[in-house]
Amino acid sequence: MAVQTGDALPSPLPFEPLPAFRASALQDDSQAASCHGKRIGILVVTYNAVTTLMKVLKRITPNVWANVEEIAVFDDASQDATYELAMGIKALRELPKLTVLRHPRNLGYGGNQKAGYRYFLQKGFDIVILLHGDGQYAPEILAHLYKPIVNGEADAVFGSRMMKAYGGPLKGGMPLYKYVGNRILSVLKTPRWICALPSFTAAIALIVSPRSARSISPT
Ligand SMILES: Nc1nc2c(ncn2[C@@H]2O[C@H](COP(=O)(O)OP(=O)(O)OP(=O)(O)O)[C@@H](O)[C@H]2O)c(=O)[nH]1
Ligand SMILES: [Mg+2]
Secondary structure: OOOOOOOOOOOOOOOOOOHHHHOOOOOOOOOOOOOOOOOEEEEEEEOOOOOOHHHHHHOOOHHHHHHOOEEEEEEOOOOOOHHHHHHHHHHHOOOOOEEEEEOOOOOHHHHHHHHHHHHHHHOOOOEEEEEEOOOOOOHHHHHHHHHHHHOOOOOEEEEOOOOHHHOHHHHOOOOHHHHHHHHHHHHOOOOOOOOEEEEEEHHHHHHHOOOOOOOOOOO
16 A cells, blocks of 8 residues: 655655554655755565565655665576566656666675775765665664764664564564574674665765675675
């Protein structure tokens, strides 16, 4: 079901948030979404995401669509029709802000991310936001993530898949074995290793995306 938010601008796609976000205090992002002249890019990493990609794009709020300069789908040589679907969405929905790229071979999750960060850095963007094409991150709250960076209050912001307020990690799609592992590691006082939805200034993206080797990255 498409949803209209407060003073939202017309969206290029119908806005379809998950139920957990419909009544959320974060829902009205009309103030938070402003880019204040900063060049913001969203990097959507995809691998076999044909069943989820469109839903992810529809969960991005109209205000964020209006304020970001580019949303780039980086398809990691999917074996399904993710790339073709993304190209079709771009063409049929007339989305000039949507860029679709496909790697000729699978680079892995880290390699795909690094390619995406490099892409936005080379274009001179100020802020890069990582979004998973499998829908496990929350596109609905992107404005609240990049706002501290736009305002100069933070260089990097990370979401958390562990937050119960929006359904919690399992409903968000985290596999049970990873959830259990995370809880055990947390009890053992090991730093939490599962964070999500990172947004970086371009400078920070450069640090997390060195040119060498396949990276371990925030997930
Ligand atoms: N698995 C995998 N994912 C990739 C690859 N390249 C890009 N991705 C994308 O990276 C995102 C994260 O991959 P996931 O395997 O879901 O990693 P995760 O979310 O940390 O782990 P789960 O909790 O098991 O879903 C997904 O949206 C994929 O579409 C790749 O080579 N392998
Ligand atoms: Mg995932």
